[in-house]
Amino acid sequence: MVERILVVKCQLGLHARAAAKLVRLASQFQSRLSLERVDRTATADAKSILSVLMLAAGRGTELRAIAEGNDEMEAIIALDGLFDDGFGENDHGARS
Amino acid sequence: MRENREIRYTGVGVSEGVVIGRVLRVHDETRYVYRTRIEPDELDRELRRFRAAVRLAKRQLLSIKERAEQELGKDHAYIFDAHLLMLEDQKLISDVERFISEERSNAEWALKVVCDRLLAVYSEIKDDYLRERGSDIEDVVKRLLVAISGERPAHRNLSEDAVIVSQDLLPSAVAELDLDYARAVATDTGGWTSHMAIVARGLGIPAVVGLRDFYRRARTGDTIIVDSGRSQVILHPEPDTLERYRSFTDVEVKHPPAAQISAQDGGQVKTLDGLEVTLRANVELPAEYAGVKDYGAHGIGLYRSEFLLSRRGLLVSEEQQYTVYAEVAKLAGEHGAIIRLFDLGAEKHADSQQETERNPALGLRAIRYGLAHEEIMRTQLRAILRAAAVGKLDIVLPMIADLADVRRAVNILEEERQNLDSEGIQQGPVQVGAMIEIPSAVMTADKIAAHVDFFELGTNDLVQYTLAVDRGNEDVADWFRTLHPAVLHSIKRSIEAAKAAGITAIVCGEMASTPAYAVLLIGLGAVDLSMTPPLLPRVRLVLSQIDSDKAREIAGECLECATADQVENLVRRRFSTQWPNLFSPDKLPAANDSA
Numbered sequence: 203m204v205e206r207i208l209v210v211k212c213q214l215g216l217h218a219r220a221a222a223k224l225v226r227l228a229s230q231f232q233s234r235l236s237l238e239r240v241d242r243t244a245t246a247d248a249k250s251i252l253s254v255l256m257l258a259a260g261r262g263t264e265l266r267a268i269a270e271g272n273d274e275m276e277a278i279i280a281l282d283g284l285f286d287d288g289f290g291e292n293d294h295g296a297r298s
Numbered sequence: 299m300r301e302n303r304e305i306r307y308t309g310v311g312v313s314e315g316v317v318i319g320r321v322l323r324v325h326d327e328t329r330y331v332y333r334t335r336i337e338p339d340e341l342d343r344e345l346r347r348f349r350a351a352v353r354l355a356k357r358q359l360l361s362i363k364e365r366a367e368q369e370l371g372k373d374h375a376y377i378f379d380a381h382l383l384m385l386e387d388q389k390l391i392s393d394v395e396r397f398i399s400e401e402r403s404n405a406e407w408a409l410k411v412v413c414d415r416l417l418a419v420y421s422e423i424k425d426d427y428l429r430e431r432g433s434d435i436e437d438v439v440k441r442l443l444v445a446i447s448g449e450r451p452a453h454r455n456l457s458e459d460a461v462i463v464s465q466d467l468l469p470s471a472v473a474e475l476d477l478d479y480a481r482a483v484a485t486d487t488g489g490w491t492s493h494m495a496i497v498a499r500g501l502g503i504p505a506v507v508g509l510r511d512f513y514r515r516a517r518t519g520d521t522i523i524v525d526s527g528r529s530q531v532i533l534h535p536e537p538d539t540l541e542r543y544r545s546f547t548d549v550e551v552k553h554p555p556a557a558q559i560s561a562q563d564g565g566q567v568k569t570l571d572g573l574e575v576t577l578r579a580n581v582e583l584p585a586e587y588a589g590v591k592d593y594g595a596h597g598i599g600l601y602r603s604e605f606l607l608s609r610r611g612l613l614v615s616e617e618q619q620y621t622v623y624a625e626v627a628k629l630a631g632e633h634g635a636i637i638r639l640f641d642l643g644a645e646k647h648a649d650s651q652q653e654t655e656r657n658p659a660l661g662l663r664a665i666r667y668g669l670a671h672e673e674i675m676r677t678q679l680r681a682i683l684r685a686a687a688v689g690k691l692d693i694v695l696p697m698i699a700d701l702a703d704v705r706r707a708v709n710i711l712e713e714e715r716q717n718l719d720s721e722g723i724q725q726g727p728v729q730v731g732a733m734i735e736i737p738s739a740v741m742t743a744d745k746i747a748a749h750v751d752f753f754e755l756g757t758n759d760l761v762q763y764t765l766a767v768d769r770g771n772e773d774v775a776d777w778f779r780t781l782h783p784a785v786l787h788s789i790k791r792s793i794e795a796a797k798a799a800g801i802t803a804i805v806c807g808e809m810a811s812t813p814a815y816a817v818l819l820i821g822l823g824a825v826d827l828s829m830t831p832p833l834l835p836r837v838r839l840v841l842s843q844i845d846s847d848k849a850r851e852i853a854g855e856c857l858e859c860a861t862a863d864q865v866e867n868l869v870r871r872r873f874s875t876q877w878p879n880l881f882s883p884d885k886l887p888a889a890n891d892s893a
Contacts, residue, residue, distance in 0.1 A: 215425060218380040218434055225383050251383040252390055252416060252435070258423040 203270045204278050207240065208285040215260035220289040225251045227284055233271025235281070240264040248281070302520075302534040306775065309484070309509035311529035312495035314580075314808055314830055317482035317504050318543055319459035321520040321533075323513070324467065331443070333407040336398070344398055348405040351445035356385050358441065377434065384438045390416070405446050413439040433466070461522050465513045467494050482524035484531045486513045499582055499605075502589070502832050506531050527758060527808045528769055528778060542866075565596020565633065567838045573846040575820065577838060578633075578828035580806060587629050589831025594838075597633025599828025600694070600754065600806040601626055603640055603678065619681035627689025634690030636731065636754070636804075637682055639675065639707075641696045642667045659768060664697030664733075669706055679714045686726030694731040694754050699738050701745050704730075708749075734803075735759035740788045743795035753796045754828075757807025761785050779862030780809055781869065786822060786856055793823040804828050813840040814873060814881060820846050821853025840880055848876055 212220050228235045228248035235248035239257060246253040248267070259265060269277040284290075336344050363378035384390060390412065397408035413435060420432035462480050466487040480503060488494050488507030498505030504526035516522065516533055523532040523543055532539060565577045578599025579590045590598060606614045606622060626635045641664045655661035668675035685691055695707050708730060718725045729751035734740060736759075747753065757780070762769045764784050767777045779785075789805070796803035804826040809815040811829035816837045819827065829837065852872045859865045873881040 219376040222376060222380040222383055226379075247389075250387050250389045251380060252387050256419055256423075258425055258429075260425040 203268060204274050205266055205268045206278050206282055208237075208265050208267050208282060210259045210261055210263045210265065211285065211288040213261055215263065216254060216257060218255070221251050221254045223289055224254055224281075224284060225249060227280055228277070231269070231271070231273050231277035231280070233269045233274040233277045235277055236268050238266045238268065240266055304536045304539060305515070305533045307506075307509050307512050307531050307533070308529055308775075309506040309512070309531070310488075310495075311504075311506050311526035312488075313499040313503065313505045313526050314811070315482075315502070315504040315833070316523065316525045316527065316543060316812075317459075317461060318521070318523050318535075318540065319461040319481045321463045321516045321518055321522050322460040323516060323518045324462050324464040331406045331410045332404075334404040336402045336404055338402065341399060341402065344405055345395060347446065348394060348398065348408075351405070351442055352385055352391065354445040355438070355441045356382060358445075359385065380434060381438050381441075384435065385442075390438075406443060409439060409442055409446070461524055463513055463516045463522070482526075483507075484509055484512060484516075484522070484524055486510055502586060502830050528775060530775060565594055567841050569820070569841055569844055569846045569849075571845045571847055573820070574825065575841055576804075576826040577834055578804065578806075578826070579831045579834070580828050581626070581635075581831070586831060587626075590629060591631075593831040593834040595831055595834060597630040597690075598626065598635035599804050599826075601635050601637045603637055604642065616677045616681045616684075619678060620684050623682055623685035623691060624688045627685050627691050630689065630691075632690065634692060636692045636694050636752075638694045638696050638733070638754075639665065639668055639678060642674075659762065665695050665703050665707060666697065669703070669710075672710065675707075675710060676714055679711050680718060683711075683715060683718055683725040683728060684723060686728045687724045688726070691726065692729040692731060692751070694733055694752075696733045696756075697735060697759070698732040698746065699736050700742050701749060704732055704746060704749055734792045736763050737788065740764075740792050743792045744798065747795045747799035747801055750801065752801050753792060753803040755789060755792055755803060755805045755807065757785075757789070757805060757809035760788060760807065764788055779866075780815065781818075781856070781865040782862040783857060783859045783865055786818070786853070786865070789819070789824070790822045790853075790857065797823070802826055811837060813837055814869060816841060817844055817849050817873070817877075818853055818856065818869065820844070821849035821851070821856075823850075843880060844877060852876070 210216055214220070216224070225248065236245055237248050237254065237257060237259075238245040239259070244257050246257045248254060257263075257265070267278060267281050269275075269281075271277070359378055359382050363375050363382070366375040366378060393412045394405070394408045397403055397412060398405060401408070403411075416435055417432050420429060420435065423429040459481055461482045461484060463484050464486070466485055467483070482503050483494065483498055483505040485494055485505075485507045486509050495505060495507055504524045506524055506526055506529055509531065512531065512533075520533060521535060521540070523530075523535050523539070525532070525543075535543070567575050567577060569575065576596045577594075578597055579586075579593070579595035580600040580602070581587065581590060581598050582602040582605045589595075603619075606619060623637060626637070629635070662670055668678075679693075682691055682693055693711070695704060698704055711728075711730065715725065731752035731754055732739065732746050732750045733754050733756050734743060734746075735756040739746060740760075743753070758769065761767070761778060761780050761782070765777060765779065765782055767774050769778055793803045803824065805819050805824045806828035808829075810819060810824075810827035811833040813836055816827060817840065820841065827837065852869070855872070856865045856868055859868060870881075
């Protein structure tokens, strides 16, 4: 089992589009992938869009990603990349 | 008081144009679902019925998604990807199946119970935007309920002049509308960046959203006017109102002769007395791109780059912008495209997280916003300069107050030009124009003209700023008068300043696309108009049948008037006598000289 703390960087948080990207990515791996708010108020299955949306993870939310399975390392690195890249939205933070 | 008296509602106009039509109420299809008990030997059949409905809903969503990608661009189709994932989500699907089996329930009831549980969780979410995603679940569940029932989705049986009135149109319902018939849209909820707004702009139909409680007051079949430019809908319009609108909207060009829309015109039309007028296209969405060619426009006169930002203020990278501008340049062809720098701020960002300004229309918007957030402007300028290497692109600076704004913007442009040079990145030549829409720019137009390559007249804002009338405020709607003599003088002055400096002046506001106004613009000296592509044939047809001398004569008389009422009466009287075939008297109200 591996885990890593990820920060939601996109402007609108884990909204429908970002969640869709996340779920599509997570579904490519065999490992079980879960996301948990670091305040432990909610946990989600990263392969279920309804569950991911229910994390209500706004911008700046910290999430603990946990992967368990034979490709757990690849999975966590891929997730990390997606979060790091702000879900490919290039938001520049310019509205702040 | 009469029962159906005229009522005006103000919302947010999110596209261009005016339509007179009949209300078609589209519910949000609340279905009453009852519980039935399923016999144990029927359970398998019920599960199969549910799975078949899921498959059907998936197929529908896939085709909606493809259509949305083509018409609106990939960025806007993402929502349907999320819907598809919901249909694959075990949290929804297996919970429903389990409920059917364990409770011996019919599929409809099982779906409703599971959905209600999910929605209850969503309603607790504190983040506004994320909480709204509950509506996506409702959308998917409604689609499933319709699929289970074996019916086809509604909203397809539209009459010829249907104006869709709804509380809220779910994104997938919008994408499914039979748009050959939907003439306009009016909804209770939504804002400039709502999905409905983006779609309506893409399709070039007028839309007013955010009307709060309009839906419950409108009845199917009621006469309605949707005036997107003024952010208004008028229910049960009085005959006077109706006539006033008809006189400016009703030039019938439903089936223009092929020659009228052939691309071989190259976007030029000649008046009867041989004056050449250039007709260009206003473009915002990929869905409109085809129109540039189909309707024979002389390139793109106005590309509203804010489309790139329509996902609520998220800014796009230089690469992403470059790709879009390069596509626009190719599409526009030899005549090129004029890209308006981001017209940010004010109403278009009403729902961003910024602190609201007390007076946004007079606040930090357009070029002011760009100068205050230079990094955004620099990114955009670099992308445009690079794309100009692919095809002809020019830049227009929005909301210029005077020469100082132009100089500051041009300095930044020059710096980016040099930066690209020193980085060894390829770029193309661009011309720089100024939007003339503020009275101070009109007054000093001759000074500005000496330092820019062209003018663009944005008539909507020009009217708002000249008359000090907020175009979104219902209480002052009577003061918003496009045909005010002060507006006409401003237009004439700007065009003359451009002519004296030997530069082009393109009129690109909504005024240019309304036939009667277009004729008046010609009379004021305009020879270059830009408008939404589908409106080109109508204007082309009218201009090809008028005498520019006559238009000038009438415009001259208008300039002598003291009030907008006088101008409107004069226009009605003179136009219907001069060109009865184009502006027939029965479509014009009786002149009212006492006004």
